[in-house]
Amino acid sequence: MTALAAPARHLSPLAGVRHTMTLTWRSLLKIRTNMEDLVGLSLQPIMFLVLFTYVFGGAISGNTHDYLQYALPGLLVQSVLFATLGTGLMLNSDITGGVFDRFRSLPIARWAPLAGAILGDVVRYMVSVAVMLGFGMLLGFRITTSALAAAAGCLLVLGFALAMCWISALIGLLARTAQGVQLFGFTAMFPLVFASNLLVPTDTMPGWLQAFVRVNPMSDLATATRGLMTGGPVAEAALKSVLWAVGIVVVFAPIAVRVYRRKT
Amino acid sequence: MTHAIEAEGLVKRFGKTTALAGVDLSARAGTVFGLLGPNGAGKTTAVRILTTLLPPDGGRARVAGYDVVRDAHQVRQLIGLTGQYASVDEGLTGLNNLIMIGRLLGLSRRDARARALHLLDRFELSDAAGRPAKTYSGGMRRRLDLAASLVGRPQVLFLDEPTTGLDPSARTSTWSMIRGLVADGVTVLLTTQYLEEADLLAHDIAVIDHGKVIATGTPDELKAHTGGQVLEVSPEDKAQLGEVAGVLMSLTGQAADTDLSAGRVTVPVTGAAALPEIVRRLDAAGVQLAEFALRKPSLDEVFLALTGHLAERQPGSATAHRPAAAPEELSREPEGSRR
Numbered sequence: 001m002t003a004l005a006a007p008a009r010h011l012s013p014l015a016g017v018r019h020t021m022t023l024t025w026r027s028l029l030k031i032r033t034n035m036e037d038l039v040g041l042s043l044q045p046i047m048f049l050v051l052f053t054y055v056f057g058g059a060i061s062g063n064t065h066d067y068l069q070y071a072l073p074g075l076l077v078q079s080v081l082f083a084t085l086g087t088g089l090m091l092n093s094d095i096t097g098g099v100f101d102r103f104r105s106l107p108i109a110r111w112a113p114l115a116g117a118i119l120g121d122v123v124r125y126m127v128s129v130a131v132m133l134g135f136g137m138l139l140g141f142r143i144t145t146s147a148l149a150a151a152a153g154c155l156l157v158l159g160f161a162l163a164m165c166w167i168s169a170l171i172g173l174l175a176r177t178a179q180g181v182q183l184f185g186f187t188a189m190f191p192l193v194f195a196s197n198l199l200v201p202t203d204t205m206p207g208w209l210q211a212f213v214r215v216n217p218m219s220d221l222a223t224a225t226r227g228l229m230t231g232g233p234v235a236e237a238a239l240k241s242v243l244w245a246v247g248i249v250v251v252f253a254p255i256a257v258r259v260y261r262r263k264t
Numbered sequence: 265m266t267h268a269i270e271a272e273g274l275v276k277r278f279g280k281t282t283a284l285a286g287v288d289l290s291a292r293a294g295t296v297f298g299l300l301g302p303n304g305a306g307k308t309t310a311v312r313i314l315t316t317l318l319p320p321d322g323g324r325a326r327v328a329g330y331d332v333v334r335d336a337h338q339v340r341q342l343i344g345l346t347g348q349y350a351s352v353d354e355g356l357t358g359l360n361n362l363i364m365i366g367r368l369l370g371l372s373r374r375d376a377r378a379r380a381l382h383l384l385d386r387f388e389l390s391d392a393a394g395r396p397a398k399t400y401s402g403g404m405r406r407r408l409d410l411a412a413s414l415v416g417r418p419q420v421l422f423l424d425e426p427t428t429g430l431d432p433s434a435r436t437s438t439w440s441m442i443r444g445l446v447a448d449g450v451t452v453l454l455t456t457q458y459l460e461e462a463d464l465l466a467h468d469i470a471v472i473d474h475g476k477v478i479a480t481g482t483p484d485e486l487k488a489h490t491g492g493q494v495l496e497v498s499p500e501d502k503a504q505l506g507e508v509a510g511v512l513m514s515l516t517g518q519a520a521d522t523d524l525s526a527g528r529v530t531v532p533v534t535g536a537a538a539l540p541e542i543v544r545r546l547d548a549a550g551v552q553l554a555e556f557a558l559r560k561p562s563l564d565e566v567f568l569a570l571t572g573h574l575a576e577r578q579p580g581s582a583t584a585h586r587p588a589a590a591p592e593e594l595s596r597e598p599e600g601s602r603r
Contacts, residue, residue, distance in 0.1 A: 007337075007338040009335075009337070009338065011337060019368055022364060022368050023364075026364050029360055033356065033357070033396045099351055099353050101345075102352070102365075103368075104317055105315050105317060105340060105343065106416075107337055108368050
């Protein structure tokens with residue numbers, strides 16, 4: 001094989017894409033072998049859906065069906081956002097467990113492990129969205145716009161998650177342990193998820209909180225997704241979400257890549 | 265190429281700590297090169313630099329003829345790495361771990377699978393091929409690690425403590441595996457905390473301590489270097505161990521090592537010339553001898569002589585003794601059993 005032939009001087013960009021695909025495959029294989037992953041991706045969204053709809057639904061919207069119509073797009077945002085934490089967790093365990101060092105001793109593109117981890121996660125987010133939407137529909141959620149608009153809503157959520165997973169990757173690279181990733185990640189995510197219009201209309205909140213909710217990008221994302229699935233204003237919220245997503249990528253991707261390069 | 269690994273003046277600093285303070289190494293192609301040293305001596309840092317994982321702050325190194333910094337990509341195509349840090353993916357099955365590496369190295373799906381199955385068979389992991397690596401025992405994991413580093417048929421293999429934590433039979437089978445690879449022309453750099461392992465496997469050894477190479481040579485050369493031979497004296501009466509140690513130290517001017525449980529004092533000697541005088545003095549002191557033997561030193565003793573401490577043992581359970589030390593402290597026993 002390579003034993004006697006002179007080793008290649010450079011790596012072709014195409015090879016980098018191939019490495020990324022292999023590492024994406026690896027990331028997806030782990031969904032099957034890892035119980036926590038399966039639970040996190042399927043059971044957790046279902047649990048949130050059932051709990052929020054039937055525990056809070058009546059109190060917030062008067063009846064559970066109306067609440068489901070309101071909250072499902074928000075829960076979609078929430079579950080995908082929580083799922084982005086997986087990126088950081090996986091990077092962290094790869095680094096502390098030594099898997100990354102093996103990758104780095106192989107003649108592969110430096111960025112392939114990072115790209116593979118993130119691409120694999122996009123598939124996870126899709127699973128999470130599909131489970132949530134499918135189960136929601138079983139419970140009575142109805143898309144009142146069009147299939148195309150709903151698909152656009154899903155894409156928007158996925159795109160935003162793709163941006164957020166750079167933050168998660170950065171946390172995963174910086175944290176010393178997986179527990180650190182969890183702690184740091186959840187501390188950052190809970191205010192974003194709950195101080196928003198994801199699950200509750202904002203008009204009952206005190207003014208200072210409303211001010212935060214208005215600038216919270218999750219609110220825009222939820223509003224846009226809601227509009228795309230059940231009708232309502234979309235344009236402004238969608239534009240803001242996209243701008244936020246782009247902004248997050250522009251700021252965090254270079255930092256994460258930098259830390260990644262230094263670390264690896 | 266006669267040298268598969270050549271390093272000159274490698275320097276690496278982490279903040280204020282100097283991990284490597286100018287390390288020179290050279291390993292002949294097709295041999296086993298043993299890198300020995302206590303924890304924190306810089307072995308792992310050296311391996312990380314040689315395997316392109318870490319850039320050196322100074323000096324340079326060539327592996328299989330390629331510069332580890334400038335030609336890192338070429339180096340990576342020619343090396344394999346197994347160790348404390350380069351590991352397998354615990355969430356993947358043994359088979360998929362190896363297939364993944366084969367695919368990353370550019371093998372087709374079919375070839376990657378065939379290579380993986382072949383290696384699993386060779387390392388007696390076929391039965392566990394479909395199980396996630398996290399369910400493997402320590403020995404199985406180590407074998408999978410080793411298999412993973414061989415997927416690309418490396419010319420130079422870096423094994424960082426490959427048998428640490430393995431049971432004796434797993435260790436023996438790893439050794440025969442390493443010998444087999446070397447017979448096929450592979451160069452192996454081995455770090456180990458088992459001096460016996462280096463003695464058995466390595467053609468050349470470098471002893472590293474505090475970031476510097478303090479001795480190099482074949483195992484035999486290193487043993488000859490420390491004064492040539494070791495005198496072992498066991499008195500009939502263990503209570504006389506202290507007197508024996510005193511006599512040996514005063515006549516040889518060397519550090520004596522007292523092993524209480526074995527009832528034996530050992531000391532390095534340069535020749536047989538001093539032996540009659542030692543026997544006379546012991547006799548005059550009323551010591552009845554159970555054993556009086558001259559032999560080659562073990563690498564353990566070489567290590568002790570070179571670094572002033574025994575390899576990889578906790579301070580307190582083993583200490584080196586200089587002739588100036590008080591006789592009561594001349595024991596090599598675990599804490600609790602001291603006199």
